[in-house]
Amino acid sequence: MKIVIIGSGLAGLSAGYRLCKSNEVTVFEKDPDIGGMAASYCLEQSGKKYFIERYYHHIFRTDSELLALIRELGLEKQMLWLEAKDAYFVDGKNYPMNTPLEILHFSPLSILDLAKLGLLVFRIRLIKDTVPYDQIKAKDWILDTAGKSVYENFFAPLMKSKFGDNAENVSAAWLIGRVKIRSDRGKEGEKLGYMRGGFNSLLEALEGEITANGGEIRTNKEVTELVIKNNAVQGVVVDGEFIACDAVISTAEPAVLDAITGGKLELLHDSLKNIHYQGTACALIGLDRPLMEDGNYWMNIKADVPFGAVIEHTNYMPFEDYGEHLVYVTAYFQDEKSALWTQKEENVLDSYLQGLEKMFPGFSRTKVRWTKLYRRIDTAPVYEQGYLKNVLPFTAGPSGLYLAGMFSSTNYPERSLNGSVKAGFESAELLMKEKGN
Ligand SMILES: Cc1cc2nc3c(=O)[nH]c(=O)nc-3n(C[C@H](O)[C@H](O)[C@H](O)COP(=O)(O)OP(=O)(O)OC[C@H]3O[C@@H](n4cnc5c(N)ncnc54)[C@H](O)[C@@H]3O)c2cc1C
Numbered sequence: 001m002k003i004v005i006i007g008s009g010l011a012g013l014s015a016g017y018r019l020c021k022s023n024e025v026t027v028f029e030k031d032p033d034i035g036g037m038a039a040s041y042c043l044e045q046s047g048k049k050y051f052i053e054r055y056y057h058h059i060f061r062t063d064s065e066l067l068a069l070i071r072e073l074g075l076e077k078q079m080l081w082l083e084a085k086d087a088y089f090v091d092g093k094n095y096p097m098n099t100p101l102e103i104l105h106f107s108p109l110s111i112l113d114l115a116k117l118g119l120l121v122f123r124i125r126l127i128k129d130t131v132p133y134d135q136i137k138a139k140d141w142i143l144d145t146a147g148k149s150v151y152e153n154f155f156a157p158l159m160k161s162k163f164g165d166n167a168e169n170v171s172a173a174w175l176i177g178r179v180k181i182r183s184d185r186g187k188e189g190e191k192l193g194y195m196r197g198g199f200n201s202l203l204e205a206l207e208g209e210i211t212a213n214g215g216e217i218r219t220n221k222e223v224t225e226l227v228i229k230n231n232a233v234q235g236v237v238v239d240g241e242f243i244a245c246d247a248v249i250s251t252a253e254p255a256v257l258d259a260i261t262g263g264k265l266e267l268l269h270d271s272l273k274n275i276h277y278q279g280t281a282c283a284l285i286g287l288d289r290p291l292m293e294d295g296n297y298w299m300n301i302k303a304d305v306p307f308g309a310v311i312e313h314t315n316y317m318p319f320e321d322y323g324e325h326l327v328y329v330t331a332y333f334q335d336e337k338s339a340l341w342t343q344k345e346e347n348v349l350d351s352y353l354q355g356l357e358k359m360f361p362g363f364s365r366t367k368v369r370w371t372k373l374y375r376r377i378d379t380a381p382v383y384e385q386g387y388l389k390n391v392l393p394f395t396a397g398p399s400g401l402y403l404a405g406m407f408s409s410t411n412y413p414e415r416s417l418n419g420s421v422k423a424g425f426e427s428a429e430l431l432m433k434e435k436g437n
Contacts (some may be wrong), residue, residue, distance in 0.1 A: 001437055004028065004236050004243065006223045006260075007251035009036025010417055011404040013206040014069065015249045016144050016215060022437055025215035026245075028238055030222035034207055036251075037379055038417060040200040041058035041372060042286065045323040051198035053376035055282050056311045056328045058084065058192040060181055063418035065425065068195075073205040075195065084192045084297040084316045089359060090157070091302065094294070098190065108153040115152060116146040126180045130413055133172035134388040141172035149249025158300055161308025163278065164334045174383035177413040192297075194317060199417070226250065226260045226401070236260075247435060248426050251405040251420075253277050253378045254392065262309050267397045271390040275407055279333045279377040281340040286369040287325040290315065291360060305355030306340070306348075307331040324369060329356065336377060345373050381406055383413050394427045395434075402427040 005012045008029035016025045033039050040051040047388075059066060061081070070076055086097045088106065092218045096102045104114055123145065133141065138159065142151045155175075159167040173299040182190070195201055207217055218238075225237035226248060235244040250257050258265070258272040265272065285291075290312065292299065300309055311328040319325065329352045333340040340348055349371045356363050380389070392407045404420070404427035405411070411419035 001247065001435060002026075002245040003247045003249065003431070004223075004245040005249045005251070006226070006236070007036060007405070008034040008039055008207075008217055008219070009251055009405070009420060010203075011251040011406075011408075011420040011424040011427075012036075012249070013203060013210070013217075014421045015251075015402075015404055015428040016424075017209045017218075018425055019431065020210045020213040020215040022432075025210060025213075027210065027215070027217040028221040028223050029217065029219045032220050034217060034219060035200070035203045036340045037376070038199050038203065040198050040203075042200075043286075045286075046191045048323065050322055051138060052284065052313065052322070052326060053198035053199060055280060055371075055379070056313065057199055057417065058194050058316070059417060060193065061191075062104065062181065063193070063416065065422045066321070066418040069421055070195070070202060073209070075201055077206060078195045078197055078201055079193055080193045080195070080196055080317070081193050082175055082316055084190055085265050085295050086190065087292075087294075087296045088258060088301045089299050089301045089303060090153075093233075094296075094299070096294070096296070106154075109150065113147070113149045113153070117150050120146040120150070121179060121183050124176050125183060127176055127180070128172040130176050131388065133176055134413075135386055136172040137168065137385045138170045138172045138175035139168050141175070141228075148379070157302035161301065162332055164332060164338075166276070166278070166384065169384045170381075171383055171387055171413065173388070173413040181414075192316070196317075196321065219369060223252070223260055225262070226257075226259060227397045228401070229263050231398050233398055236324070245400075247400040247402065247431055249402040249404055249424075249431065250396075251424075253405070254407050256378075257403070265396055265398070265401075266393045268392060271392055274390045275392075276384070276415075277378045278380055278382050278437035279335075279338070279375065280379040281333060281348055281373065281375045282328055283328040283349055284372045284374070285327045285329065285353075286371075287327060288367045288369060290325050291327045291363060293362070301359070303355075303359060305358060307355055310356070332380070334382075341375060341377060345375075348375075349373055378399070380415055381411075388412065394423075394430050400435075402429075402431050 002022050005027040088095045095106050221238050223236045227234040254272040254275045313326040391409050404423035406415040406421035410422035
């Protein structure tokens with residue numbers, strides 16, 4: 001069977017990997033590189049090449065489908081589980097947030113508020129089903145359960161940096177999912193997973209499997225039309241050329257799917273229109289010396305700077321793997337009107353460096369070796385109150401059309417590498433079942 005996959009992110013590559021042994025698979029990717037949100041830069045230091053994700057990535061022990069795939073591809077030896085230190089920078093002061101004792105020293109909250117926060121986290125960890133919380137706004141739920149001070153001094157800045165102006169509309173289901181995963185740590189703090197050599201190894205292994213089985217991955221190829229006739233998929237249009245196929249798996253964001261199908265997916269039309277994606281402007285900075293001398297990996301920020309988090313990759317992975325210190329500085333933005341999207345690249349980078357100078361007195365631009373900025377407008381669905389009804393099914397109505405990606409149920413209430421691997425597999429399995437191969 002001839003199958004076209006739109007998008008070479010983890011959902012598309014996982015689906016391609018499952019299907020390539022018994023089908024003719026072609027993956028079309030509009031970008032020059034494979035990987036979507038998980039794509040990497042290939043950089044060089046002292047004549048040695050290394051890969052590093054354009055957007056910071058790590059995984060959790062609960063990411064079972066992804067870990068099983070890494071094992072299946074023989075990449076298990078690259079997996080590392082390392083301590084990752086967290087901090088919260090609030091109004092000029094840096095608070096370590098790794099152990100219960102450190103959290104007790106978070107002075108923007110009173111002892112009573114800290115107790116309320118602890119109870120809230122405990123309560124969240126007991127919640128098994130997040131569905132009933134989809135209809136409740138996270139803000140209202142926190143105000144009801146932990147009070148105004150806990151909301152304003154702890155959660156609101158975090159939610160603002162993640163969802164900008166949409167922060168107040170985000171559902172309690174998202175918050176609960178997020179807190180559950182981030183609070184699952186022992187007494188010594190959190191251990192996160194990363195592949196030595198980067199997640200690029202996983203992308204390359206999937207690409208290798210697809211091509212070794214006769215499949216093709218074609219980059220710089222945007223699907224501009226998905227042709228549906230008589231309620232069945234006929235093929236796709238790429239570079240003005242019609243390519244016939246028996247089935248399509250689309251991993252493109254809902255607005256793109258709506259556009260390339262010319263609004264023909266009537267049953268899904270409301271969902272396609274109602275899922276809002278937000279963008280991310282993420283700088284990666286190569287430095288001569290560490291930025292966060294106290295060894296923090298992840299720092300959330302409440303301060304007057306144009307970014308919401310600083311992530312020092314080489315405070316987590318060994319510096320020796322790279323030969324330079326690597327720091328991400330990142331912000332989410334809501335739409336194409338945001339300055340983070342409209343400003344020139346050098347201006348965004350300059351504003352980020354100014355922010356770092358303000359926050360870290362020891363930081364100097366003279367220690368910066370290079371900077372890179374990766375901006376995309378389609379990096380995550382905003383999990384607004386009532387989002388669940390918009391989650392897209394794996395089949396889309398017309399025969400031969402399957403959907404998998406950040407909008408799938410496997411990525412609710414938070415998108416992840418694992419959720420996209422799972423979505424890719426589920427769509428491929430459904431396709432094989434329905435098409436009988
Ligand atoms: C800043 C950031 C940090 C993250 N950190 C983590 C993390 O630490 N851990 C974790 O598990 N997850 C993390 N994620 C999430 C993770 O990267 C994504 O959930 C996952 O990579 C999405 O894969 P996907 O295949 O579903 O979508 P995508 O990666 O978006 O792939 C879709 C692909 O389709 C292509 N495409 C779209 N339209 C067309 C078209 N018309 N024709 C051809 N191609 C098209 C796109 O270019 C893209 O490559 C992070 C994401 C971001 C943005």
